[in-house]
Amino acid sequence: MIQKIISNVSGIKKPEEGSIVFVEPHRILTHDNSAAIISKFRTIGARKVWNPEKIFIALDHAVPPPDEKKAANHKKIRHFVNEQNIKYFYDCGAGICHQLLAQEGHVIPGVVIFGSDSHTTSHGALGAAGIPIGRTEAASIWAIGQTWLKVPETIKINLEGELAINVFAKDVILQIIGKMRSDGASYKAVEFHGSATENFSISERLTLCNMVAEMDGKAGMFPADKITDKYLENRALDPYKKVLPDQEASYISEESFNLNEITPVVSKPHNVDNVSPISELSEIEVDVGLLGTCTNGRNDDLEAAAKVLKGKKIKKGVRLLVYPASQTVLLEGMKSGVIQTLVESGGELAVPACGPCLGAYGGCLAPGETAISSANRNFKGRMGCKEDTSIYLGSPATVAASVLEGKIVEPPKEVF
Amino acid sequence: MKFTGRMWIFEDKNINTDQIFPGKYTYDPLTPEQMADHAMEDYLPTFANEVKKGDILITGKNFGSGSSREQAVTCLKAAGVAAVVGVSFGRIFYRNAINNAFPLLLCPQAATFIFKNKESLKDEKIKVDLVEGTISIKDKNFKFPSLKGEALSIFKAGGLLEYSKQKLKEK
Ligand code: SF4
Numbered sequence: 001m002i003q004k005i006i007s008n009v010s011g012i013k014k015p016e017e018g019s020i021v022f023v024e025p026h027r028i029l030t031h032d033n034s035a036a037i038i039s040k041f042r043t044i045g046a047r048k049v050w051n052p053e054k055i056f057i058a059l060d061h062a063v064p065p066p067d068e069k070k071a072a073n074h075k076k077i078r079h080f081v082n083e084q085n086i087k088y089f090y091d092c093g094a095g096i097c098h099q100l101l102a103q104e105g106h107v108i109p110g111v112v113i114f115g116s117d118s119h120t121t122s123h124g125a126l127g128a129a130g131i132p133i134g135r136t137e138a139a140s141i142w143a144i145g146q147t148w149l150k151v152p153e154t155i156k157i158n159l160e161g162e163l164a165i166n167v168f169a170k171d172v173i174l175q176i177i178g179k180m181r182s183d184g185a186s187y188k189a190v191e192f193h194g195s196a197t198e199n200f201s202i203s204e205r206l207t208l209c210n211m212v213a214e215m216d217g218k219a220g221m222f223p224a225d226k227i228t229d230k231y232l233e234n235r236a237l238d239p240y241k242k243v244l245p246d247q248e249a250s251y252i253s254e255e256s257f258n259l260n261e262i263t264p265v266v267s268k269p270h271n272v273d274n275v276s277p278i279s280e281l282s283e284i285e286v287d288v289g290l291l292g293t294c295t296n297g298r299n300d301d302l303e304a305a306a307k308v309l310k311g312k313k314i315k316k317g318v319r320l321l322v323y324p325a326s327q328t329v330l331l332e333g334m335k336s337g338v339i340q341t342l343v344e345s346g347g348e349l350a351v352p353a354c355g356p357c358l359g360a361y362g363g364c365l366a367p368g369e370t371a372i373s374s375a376n377r378n379f380k381g382r383m384g385c386k387e388d389t390s391i392y393l394g395s396p397a398t399v400a401a402s403v404l405e406g407k408i409v410e411p412p413k414e415v416f
Numbered sequence: 417m418k419f420t421g422r423m424w425i426f427e428d429k430n431i432n433t434d435q436i437f438p439g440k441y442t443y444d445p446l447t448p449e450q451m452a453d454h455a456m457e458d459y460l461p462t463f464a465n466e467v468k469k470g471d472i473l474i475t476g477k478n479f480g481s482g483s484s485r486e487q488a489v490t491c492l493k494a495a496g497v498a499a500v501v502g503v504s505f506g507r508i509f510y511r512n513a514i515n516n517a518f519p520l521l522l523c524p525q526a527a528t529f530i531f532k533n534k535e536s537l538k539d540e541k542i543k544v545d546l547v548e549g550t551i552s553i554k555d556k557n558f559k560f561p562s563l564k565g566e567a568l569s570i571f572k573a574g575g576l577l578e579y580s581k582q583k584l585k586e587k
Contacts, residue, residue, distance in 0.1 A: 020565055020566045020567065022566075033442075035443075035445065036445070040577060044580045044581050044584060045584060046580075046584060061443055062443050069443075069445060070443050070444075073443060073445065116484060117484055118482065118483045118484040118508060120484075133511065134484055134489075134508060134511060134512040134515060135484075135486045136486060136512070136515045136516060136575065136576045137512075137515055137576060139577070139580075140515075140576050140577070140579075140580040143580055143584055144580055144583050144584055144587070148566050148570075182430055182481055183430070183477065183478040183481060183504065183506070186504065186506070186507055187507050216478065216481055216507050218507060358440075358442070359438070360439060360440050360442070360443055364440075377434070377482065377483075379434040379435065379482060380434070380435065380458055381434055381438055382434055382439060384439075384440055386458050
């Protein structure tokens with residue numbers, strides 16, 4: 001499927017796996033790192049961007065800016081946006097780049113999206129090829145409109161069966177990464193197939209594709225279907241034609257997972273592939289829960305957490321950070337009462353943005369603390385402090401259940 | 417392109433970009449030299465002080481996994497690291513290295529040999545020939561695949577910035 005997409009955009013009929021082709025993206029995503037990219041863009045000697053209608057910038061990684069340096073970054077980016085007439089700019093508070101890119105209709109099936117952020121893999125949820133790149137490459141694309149791509153091989157993942165009521169897309173992808181390991185998809189694309197995918201919403205697909213980055217995949221993809229069309233109705237900014245995998249498409253390997261067998265799991269410190277069923281953990285006390293991020297900060301995520309927390313208070317001495325993935329998510333959560341529930345239970349509501357996910361501001365850990373988080377990474381120091389800290393990753397429902405008890409527990413079945 | 421350097425042996429697998437360059441500094445506007453002060457900070461805090469120009473890292477499986485942060489490459493390069501010889505590398509880290517003309521040498525045989533004999537080899541120097549694609553240590557020689565095609569052109573130009581400059585001129 002990714003070969004077909006690359007073929008479409010590069011004009012090369014049958015790009016061989018392993019060959020290098022130059023492609024122009026449908027969108028190029030950057031965020032607060034745009035400030036550094038602007039400097040590189042100038043170093044190249046470029047004056048005008050190649051196409052101001054294809055560039056997408058969202059400010060999300062340090063929002064609102066915690067210090068003057070980060071504020072100055074934002075100012076520099078705003079200035080550039082005006083100077084270059086960049087069409088798609090989302091200022092502080094609009095939300096997390098990946099959430100906005102999908103939510104605002106930038107991602108359509110059959111296109112290549114480059115992003116100077118590792119979780120650009122998310123966008124395969126809509127049948128596109130979302131490919132993460134570095135800052136220098138982003139600058140180069142701004143200037144010349146294309147970059148090189150090695151045509152990857154593809155791994156097929158079959159998902160069959162049905163999830164138990166307290167098991168979520170997050171548990172599925174953690175289970176997959178636990179089995180395939182953190183380099184299990186290096187240099188490769190991952191395609192999701194099987195009857196269970198028909199039941200996955202776009203939000204759930206985004207969670208799965210987002211975390212393909214954690215097995216080092218080049219792209220994670222769901223072939224576009226009726227659910228994709230429905231999501232894009234009145235949303236897609238451009239017309240599209242679906243690109244689907246051929247019947248006889250070849251895969252380098254196949255893995256199958258039976259969803260009936262998956263129980264609530266967490267990734268234990270300090271690697272995402274260090275996965276364990278919650279039922280097998282010894283008692284692990286937590287200091288803070290993080291609800292949000294580009295992995296799990298959408299309405300269905302907050303709603304699952306709210307179901308667990310409804311009418312209850314989180315354990316004394318424990319904090320719950322709530323970062324909706326976008327302003328739209330926040331507004332919807334206010335209307336539905338989900339935000340009310342989360343705040344009443346003791347949640348600290350923050351501006352839609354990345355928050356402490358990358359450890360730069362907004363709820364960093366203190367030495368010796370333990371977090372349960374709905375984010376995608378639990379590397380040592382990720383939440384801003386490496387001294388004796390631990391980060392566990394789980395579903396939003398697991399985060400909610402754990403801050404209620406003050407220790408990591410499975411989400412209760414009876415509330416769903 | 418031939419050079420000889422001291423070795424740093426990092427056998428652990430999955431040393432990630434957060435350990436190479438911590439996230440908390442990623443949105444501070446730092447020069448490459450300032451980035452070098454934080455190189456490997458969350459893995460080996462003493463590294464940045466002790467690393468010398470021309471040193472070579474010998475790394476385990478999936479070195480540079482994780483984030484797309486290019487500073488993980490920039491900080492090592494600015495710290496004077498001449499090359500990394502590894503069992504395998506994270507994908508974006510590998511791309512970023514090509515785009516910054518920083519040599520990552522995929523050579524599991526050499527790395528594994530060094531890990532096995534690290535006690536006897538730890539004070540040895542290692543020789544690299546980028547053009548021939550060879551690594552030598554003591555009397556042992558290893559081959560690694562050299563870059564080809566577009567990736568080689570980018571590397572030769574001195575990185576993607578220089579390469580794009582040329583492309584922009586051609587337009
Ligand atoms: S929420 Fe976290 S993982 Fe997602 S883009 Fe922001 S910092 Fe990166």
